[in-house]
Amino acid sequence: MGNDRYLNRTRRQLMKAALAEFAAKGFAGARTGAIARKAGVDERMIYYCFETKEGLYREVLRSKLAQEGHIVDSREGDDFATALVKGYESCSSDLQHVRMWLWEALDTGRRKIAAEEERRALFEREKAQIRRAQLSGHLSAAIDEDLLLLVRIGLLVAPAALPQVTRLVTGMDPDDPKFRRRWSKCLRGIAALIAAGGSPPHHRLRKASEHQEHVQ
């Protein structure tokens, strides 16, 4: 029992240190020695608990995907704009996870991505949510659900993927609370336009006609 508890604690410590190391240096650049040192654990425990560096990477990612899965479930029923803004907020508050994905994109040496099935399953759930919103008429069906998901991910990840562009273009750091508020508001506006898909919903039509009267 004491041994199980020790092993569980060791695994948690290693996974936390590994997340920081993979986020900082990517899979190829990460060193198991550095992870063990950060965790305050003997390096051999990595191999005992996870077999390989790849195994450790996979477990870190799986744990992040499980968290993400809960977030996706909790978004069920949210409209496209709310899901986008919440996605951006959870992305900005978990940059280590985002960086693991960004490193993968640049690491051309890797053959097969880790936890592929879990990732695919997560995206399938998100696509299914989008599809349901389209079928129920709350989201324009003019663009396929897979591309809409990619649009959503592209928009929510942009400031983290290109922080130097964010700084040069807006004059603000992506971590700046003021920037985060502005970007959230912008995403909400853009997502509402995409969701309406060119056909204004009833209340927007009404608002537009009120505006017309006001203008006349």
Place this chain on the structure above:
Amino acid sequence: MGNDRYLNRTRRQLMKAALAEFAAKGFAGARTGAIARKAGVDERMIYYCFETKEGLYREVLRSKLAQEGHIVDSREGDDFATALVKGYESCSSDLQHVRMWLWEALDTGRRKIAAEEERRALFEREKAQIRRAQLSGHLSAAIDEDLLLLVRIGLLVAPAALPQVTRLVTGMDPDDPKFRRRWSKCLRGIAALIAAGGSPPHHRLRKASEHQEHVQ
């Protein structure tokens, strides 16, 4: 004269090899020895021509920014959707340049970005184009020009920044011509919605003609 020609050719060869090396490994990971070998040039020529690895990086980027500047100028008068689709096409056909930017985002060790003024100037020109389109009534002014530019960049760079997400979500590789056609079409649709900004077309037309009258 012969010496100048030799030096110019050497610079070009080094910059081409450096672009490939920086795109593959980022600034920190790139090795001047590897660049010199790829270029078929003595490594000391890097220091003779560019002083430092940083100097070489800056020149490669400046040359890319100059190309990009011509593209931005040639887009003058294009609507928001056309500019987005063209931006995506030029980005997909110059992945080495895109990867240099993506590496920078992950390289937390670097203090000051290279060619900062040239980059800022390029983005300022793009923002001015967007602002002009907003003032002429061709583009909704509901979202500020700096955020609209960041939206545009986020959308056009998404498949290159997250190729594994693109594969998992759409089942296609970002380089697949079929994917590229689908994404271009999707971007055009999204950009048209953003440009209209929720106001029904006749309203925008009227606004535009009022603006014309005002101008006359």
